[in-house]
Amino acid sequence: MKTISNFNCKDKKVLVRVDFNVPQNNLLNVTDNTRIVAAKPTIDKILKDGGSVVLLSHLGRPKGKVSDEFSLKHIVSAIEKVVGQKIIFAKDCIGDDAKEKAKNLLPGEILLLENLRFHAEEENGDVDFAKELSSLGDVYVNDAFGTAHRAHASTSVIAQFFPSTKFFGLLMEKELFAIEKVLHKGEKPVTAIIGGSKVSSKITIIENILPAIDNLIIGGGMAFTFIKALGGRIGNSLVEEDKMQLALEILEKAKSHAVNIYLPVDTIIADKFSFDAKSEECDIYQIPEGWMGLDVGPKSNAIFHDVLLNSKTILWNGPAGVFEMLNFARGTIALGKAIEAVTKQGAFSLVGGGDSVAFVKQFGYDKKVSYVSTGGGAMLESLEGLELPGVAAINN
Numbered sequence: 206m207k208t209i210s211n212f213n214c215k216d217k218k219v220l221v222r223v224d225f226n227v228p229q230n231n232l233l234n235v236t237d238n239t240r241i242v243a244a245k246p247t248i249d250k251i252l253k254d255g256g257s258v259v260l261l262s263h264l265g266r267p268k269g270k271v272s273d274e275f276s277l278k279h280i281v282s283a284i285e286k287v288v289g290q291k292i293i294f295a296k297d298c299i300g301d302d303a304k305e306k307a308k309n310l311l312p313g314e315i316l317l318l319e320n321l322r323f324h325a326e327e328e329n330g331d332v333d334f335a336k337e338l339s340s341l342g343d344v345y346v347n348d349a350f351g352t353a354h355r356a357h358a359s360t361s362v363i364a365q366f367f368p369s370t371k372f373f374g375l376l377m378e379k380e381l382f383a384i385e386k387v388l389h390k391g392e393k394p395v396t397a398i399i400g401g402s403k404v405s406s407k408i409t410i411i412e413n414i415l416p417a418i419d420n421l422i423i424g425g426g427m428a429f430t431f432i433k434a435l436g437g438r439i440g441n442s443l444v445e446e447d448k449m450q451l452a453l454e455i456l457e458k459a460k461s462h463a464v465n466i467y468l469p470v471d472t473i474i475a476d477k478f479s480f481d482a483k484s485e486e487c488d489i490y491q492i493p494e495g496w497m498g499l500d501v502g503p504k505s506n507a508i509f510h511d512v513l514l515n516s517k518t519i520l521w522n523g524p525a526g527v528f529e530m531l532n533f534a535r536g537t538i539a540l541g542k543a544i545e546a547v548t549k550q551g552a553f554s555l556v557g558g559g560d561s562v563a564f565v566k567q568f569g570y571d572k573k574v575s576y577v578s579t580g581g582g583a584m585l586e587s588l589e590g591l592e593l594p595g596v597a598a599i600n601n
């Protein structure tokens with residue numbers, strides 16, 4: 206892997222594409238600095254080598270227009286707090302101010318450029334714009350995993366101007382390593398948990414990971430499409446009727462790859478989609494009319510627990526139930542607990558993509574698993590087997 210860990214940045218001006226697309230409140234204060242903290246190791250490494258850092262990022266969706274609301278100047282103090290030093294700010298990412306400030310940048314200093322997306326050329330992948338950005342540094346580092354699935358000027362097009370000095374940042378390295386570890390180098394048995402609402406949004410992931418895994422646990426709303434396809438009565442549970450045939454085909458494909466599939470056997474049914482619904486345990490094949498399954502039941506939890514406790518590598522994408530309502534969060538919590546236990550025994554566990562990441566953060570399991578991905582869409586596309594443009598640009 207072409208990573209910055211193997212390069213000495215002494216006296217180099219290093220352009221680092223980061224993903225500082227952080228959440229802010231109405232006063233534009235940063236409410237969650239996870240993405241800034243995630244970029245710190247790369248920044249520290251460059252400064253420690255004796256180089257200087259030019260940070261490139263987008264924030265929000267200004268759609269090619271300058272707008273105060275999306276200015277990176279509002280997040281300067283949050284970055285300074287994380288990196289522990291003052292940073293210099295350029296009021297545009299290209300042009301005289303940026304050029305002057307980049308030219309005068311000394312080893313040990315950090316320059317932050319204004320929002321890349323104030324220029325439509327960024328999202329259009331404009332080559333001239335990328336070339337202008339490239340003139341601000343000697344080395345290019347992509348550490349923006351959250352944006353690596355976009356073929357934008359600063360995430361992929363720019364790399365061509367650094368044929369021998371383009372590298373992955375340390376965060377990118379960790380993300381790519383985690384995916385590699387699960388999909389290509391996973392110690393067996395490898396177990397994937399795929400949950401969430403819809404089969405349709407997870408089908409490509411399932412098809413791509415089947416050759417790499419030994420066990421597949423299916424949870425969440427998407428399980429009901431499988432159960433109905435297998436002849437179960439699912440009441441008012443979530444279902445994609447047009448995906449039932451596909452569900453049966455997945456089961457067949459899994460068999461041909463010798464993958465054990467674990468569908469829930471019981472469920473927690475509710476009389477309405479609400480936190481104050483009446484709820485009961487129920488056989489997942491026998492849900493009465495008017496009721497819907499909103500979580501997996503205790504028998505399923507026990508089965509999933511045993512499978513997970515015997516796994517050496519785990520991939521988790523998607524919740525087991527409607528965890529946003531506490532009375533339907535037990536199945537997802539049980540998964541979190543089992544993964545915590547097996548990770549303690551030495552298994553490698555990766556949580557990636559969307560709602561399972563929200564769950565582990567909310568319930569405190571983010572510190573108990575081996576790795577939580579910082580990139581939603583980028584992680585999903587990686588699991589689908591796509592090569593991300595931001596990754597390809599460094600590799601090729």
Ligand code: AMP
Pocket residue numbers: 400401402403406424425426427443498499500522523524525526527528529559560561
């Ligand atoms: P996804 O974005 O496809 O990963 O789906 C995540 C969403 O699926 C979460 O918001 C869950 O509340 C929802 N979900 C999980 N289980 C069920 C279920 N049994 N019925 C309806 N929605 C569910």
